[in-house]
Amino acid sequence: MSGRVDVLVLAAHPDDAEIGCGGTIMSLIEASRQVAIVDMTQGEMGTRGSVPERAEECARATAMLGVSERRNLMLPDAGLKDDDGAVRAVIEVLRELRPQLFLVPLIHDAHPDHEAAGRVAKRAFFLTGLKNYHPELGSAHRPAIMLSYFGNDYQDPSFCLDISRWVEKKRQVVSCYSSQVGGTDKQHFLRGLDPLDRTEARDRFFGANCGYRAAEPFVHDGPIPLTDLSPFLPPAP
Numbered sequence: 001m002s003g004r005v006d007v008l009v010l011a012a013h014p015d016d017a018e019i020g021c022g023g024t025i026m027s028l029i030e031a032s033r034q035v036a037i038v039d040m041t042q043g044e045m046g047t048r049g050s051v052p053e054r055a056e057e058c059a060r061a062t063a064m065l066g067v068s069e070r071r072n073l074m075l076p077d078a079g080l081k082d083d084d085g086a087v088r089a090v091i092e093v094l095r096e097l098r099p100q101l102f103l104v105p106l107i108h109d110a111h112p113d114h115e116a117a118g119r120v121a122k123r124a125f126f127l128t129g130l131k132n133y134h135p136e137l138g139s140a141h142r143p144a145i146m147l148s149y150f151g152n153d154y155q156d157p158s159f160c161l162d163i164s165r166w167v168e169k170k171r172q173v174v175s176c177y178s179s180q181v182g183g184t185d186k187q188h189f190l191r192g193l194d195p196l197d198r199t200e201a202r203d204r205f206f207g208a209n210c211g212y213r214a215a216e217p218f219v220h221d222g223p224i225p226l227t228d229l230s231p232f233l234p235p236a237p
């Protein structure tokens, strides 16, 4: 049975999905894939921006992206825990939306919420496939593959996706979060750098390593399963 969406993106905070894999989401949507985003918290502990402001920014970014569905699990910002409650909340969505591709935060990250979200994703990815694990949350379903997108920190990626065509639109979408990026007060920013600037520098860096204008990096736990080498060849005539 095909799922309600092809791809589910899990994020700790509104804006993480756009920052980590916004260009990838745009390329999936252009390819007529159904994409849903699940934010785990409302970002209520952010130094700037109230919850209503951030919800409004998120709605604007979501509309611009064109994702088919976006939800918020309302878990505590700056207190996100890798606990059974969070795992069950993610499993309930996985079993309802039944994606084949699960994009999740990289565990290696300076922000404790990102790290916790990555750990919750890893446990949920496994446990959701067990039919006797909380059957009241829906029938077992494990996505075919889980890939981690980047947040604040560096790790060698398993691969990078060309997002050269989406650089300007990604900037517009991330800029929807005007309480989180831009402005003159940069003291609270990690490493004193605006998140949009850091995102664009990262995308250019990984793009430069691959011969693209910009690219988004991903980590897969273990070898990447391929059935043929077409990703490395031009389209057949």
Ligand SMILES: [Zn+2]
Pocket: 012, 013, 016, 111, 114
């Ligand atoms: Zn975040």
